[in-house]
Amino acid sequence: MYDVAIIGAGVNGCNVAHAFGEEKKSVILFDMDGIASGGSGAAGAFIAPKFSKSGELKELIHDAFVYSMDFYEKNFSSHLTKAPLLHIAQDENDSEILKSYKENSTLKLKIPSKKVLELLVPHAKSQENICLNGGVVNAKAVCEAMSKNAKLVKEKVESLVYDDGMWIINETYSAKVVVLATGAYETLIKEPYIQLRGIWGHRIDIKTTTQNPYSIHQFVSISPSKDGVLAIGATHNVHYHPQTTIEPYDINEGRAELLEKASRTLNLENIEIIRDYTGLRSGSFDYMPLIGSLVISKETLACGTLSFKTKKPNHDEYMTYPNLYMINGNGGYGFVLAPYLANLLSKHVLSGKKISERLTPARFFARWAKKL
Ligand SMILES: Cc1cc2nc3c(=O)[nH]c(=O)nc-3n(C[C@H](O)[C@H](O)[C@H](O)COP(=O)(O)OP(=O)(O)OC[C@H]3O[C@@H](n4cnc5c(N)ncnc54)[C@H](O)[C@@H]3O)c2cc1C
Numbered sequence: 001m002y003d004v005a006i007i008g009a010g011v012n013g014c015n016v017a018h019a020f021g022e023e024k025k026s027v028i029l030f031d032m033d034g035i036a037s038g039g040s041g042a043a044g045a046f047i048a049p050k051f052s053k054s055g056e057l058k059e060l061i062h063d064a065f066v067y068s069m070d071f072y073e074k075n076f077s078s079h080l081t082k083a084p085l086l087h088i089a090q091d092e093n094d095s096e097i098l099k100s101y102k103e104n105s106t107l108k109l110k111i112p113s114k115k116v117l118e119l120l121v122p123h124a125k126s127q128e129n130i131c132l133n134g135g136v137v138n139a140k141a142v143c144e145a146m147s148k149n150a151k152l153v154k155e156k157v158e159s160l161v162y163d164d165g166m167w168i169i170n171e172t173y174s175a176k177v178v179v180l181a182t183g184a185y186e187t188l189i190k191e192p193y194i195q196l197r198g199i200w201g202h203r204i205d206i207k208t209t210t211q212n213p214y215s216i217h218q219f220v221s222i223s224p225s226k227d228g229v230l231a232i233g234a235t236h237n238v239h240y241h242p243q244t245t246i247e248p249y250d251i252n253e254g255r256a257e258l259l260e261k262a263s264r265t266l267n268l269e270n271i272e273i274i275r276d277y278t279g280l281r282s283g284s285f286d287y288m289p290l291i292g293s294l295v296i297s298k299e300t301l302a303c304g305t306l307s308f309k310t311k312k313p314n315h316d317e318y319m320t321y322p323n324l325y326m327i328n329g330n331g332g333y334g335f336v337l338a339p340y341l342a343n344l345l346s347k348h349v350l351s352g353k354k355i356s357e358r359l360t361p362a363r364f365f366a367r368w369a370k371k372l
Contacts, residue, residue: 001166002028004349005175006150007157007188010040011143011334012327013181015342018075018146023350028173029147032156036143038183042279044203044233045139045335046221047072047080049107051087051130053100056358057287061333064340066107071339072137079142081224085134086112088120088127088218088265095128107132116214124218124265134215136223136231137335160188162322177349180294180326184282186243189321191297193368194290194361196329198280200240202254203233205275208268219261222268229274232258234332242280251276284329284364289337291327291345292360293320301369308369315362325349326361 004020006013009031017027031037047069050061072080089095102109112131153173160178161168167178180188184198207229215223223231235257240249255273262268284290295318300306306317327345330337347353357363 002026002151002173002175004028004177004179005030005167005169005173006179006181007169008038008181008183008185009035009143009147009152010038010181010183011036011043011139011338012183012330012342013179014040014143014146015338016179016181016327016345017150019342019346021149023346027150028153028175029150030153030155030157030169032154034154035147035152036140038185039201039279039281040143040183040334041140042201042203042234042277043139043335044221044223044231045137045142046215046217046223047135047137047336048085048087048215048217049336050333051098051101053097060288061336062107064333064337067340067343068336068338069133069135072135072142076137076142076145079138079145080135081137082133082135083213083215083224084110084112084131085215085217086116086129086131088124088129088216090127090218098128098130102130112214116212116216119210119212119266121263121265121267136215139335157188162324167323177323177325179345180324181328183328184280189294189324191294191365193295193297193364195364196282196284198241199283199331200237200242200249200278200280201234201332202237202251202258202276202278203231203235204255204258204273204277205229205231206268207272207274209270210266210268212266216265218265220258220265222262222266230268232262233277234258249278251278254278281330281332281334282328283331287331288358289327289329289331289341290359290361290364291341292325292348292355292362294324294326295320295362295365297365297369300365301372308366308372313366313370315357315360315366318362318365
């Protein structure tokens with residue numbers, strides 16, 4: 001029997017494997033297609049904060065950005081390319097946001113070099129910008145490194161049964177604790193209040209004679225990686241879904257969109273597209289991630305003593321699946337959020353440290369139950 005079984009070997013699952021491995025727990029990791037085969041394998045994996053005026057998502061991503069830059073550098077430095085990050089406003093409204101961000105930021109801001117500003121097209125040059133230290137990780141390699149001490153099983157998990165104090169997986173494996181890290185795929189435990197949307201994305205690696213040492217973000221991100229190529233990404237396509245759209249995805253249309261958006265920022269010369277990556281990001285309906293226990297809606301609703309109409313429901317009263325947790329809904333910030341969230345989750349499971357109610361799946365149960 002394993003201490004922890006993780007279902008899904010994307011950046012969330014691999015970070016959870018690493019966090020429990022650090023605590024000397026035995027970990028078994030399931031993925032139907034292998035490590036970083038879902039959204040994580042498609043990611044540009046830029047490590048950047050969220051440039052907005054205010055809000056809890058901005059604050060969360062700020063904390064996660066500071067944490068994850070340090071985490072990747074300390075533990076997986078060979079998979080991290082540190083590069084100055086230049087974020088350029090798209091329009092006047094964005095300029096105001098950046099100005100306000102700069103005034104209030106606690107991050108160390110930099111002055112972009114003349115060399116990088118010379119690369120920009122005139123419109124991008126005239127826009128407000130912000131420059132700080134950021135990075136890019138090699139998505140697949142870092143996921144492999146994080147999960148190297150876990151037992152990897154390349155299998156689709158189809159059955160999950162709790163019996164006699166342990167979880168039985170696919171009628172073969174057993175574990176005390178299960179963590180669902182299944183991204184935008186069909187959820188294994190079907191609870192009506194858990195709804196995630198998959199947002200399709202496409203990014204490319206290109207070779208170009210233009211030398212760009214910065215991670216530049218405007219309409220798309222344009223970043224150097226260790227092997228001398230530039231990563232350009234990503235599109236946000238809400239109309240295409242690999243499981244429901246009949247028409248196949250048009251890769252040329254995606255490439256054209258990426259190159260057109262990149263050309264609004266930089267003059268890239270002698271471009272050769274060398275790789276395409278596509279995948280789904282998984283987002284929640286309030287944009288905040290979901291980590292923690294899953295409420296059993298049927299049993300909680302059946303417990304007639306609970307009042308769901310109150311303004312501040314007590315989440316501790318809800319019934320949850322025993323030793324079953326989820327980590328999901330990182331949207332476009334999976335590589336920034338996952339190290340931070342996996343640390344919160346492992347501390348919660350191992351020592352009972354409370355997770356903020358703004359992050360737990362119970363918040364969606366509370367809203368759903370109120371409407372009934
Ligand atoms: C094009 C693109 C660019 C992106 N760029 C960035 C970026 O620059 N920076 C950043 O921080 N984030 C980026 N993201 C977002 C980031 O990739 C996601 O937030 C992150 O990958 C989500 O990770 P995950 O582990 O939750 O899901 P996934 O990586 O999708 O992993 C879920 C895994 O679960 C497996 N699985 C599902 N169900 C089962 C089952 N029943 N049995 C076994 N296995 C199962 C799947 O095979 C899959 O491998 C980008 C995403 C895309 C698509």
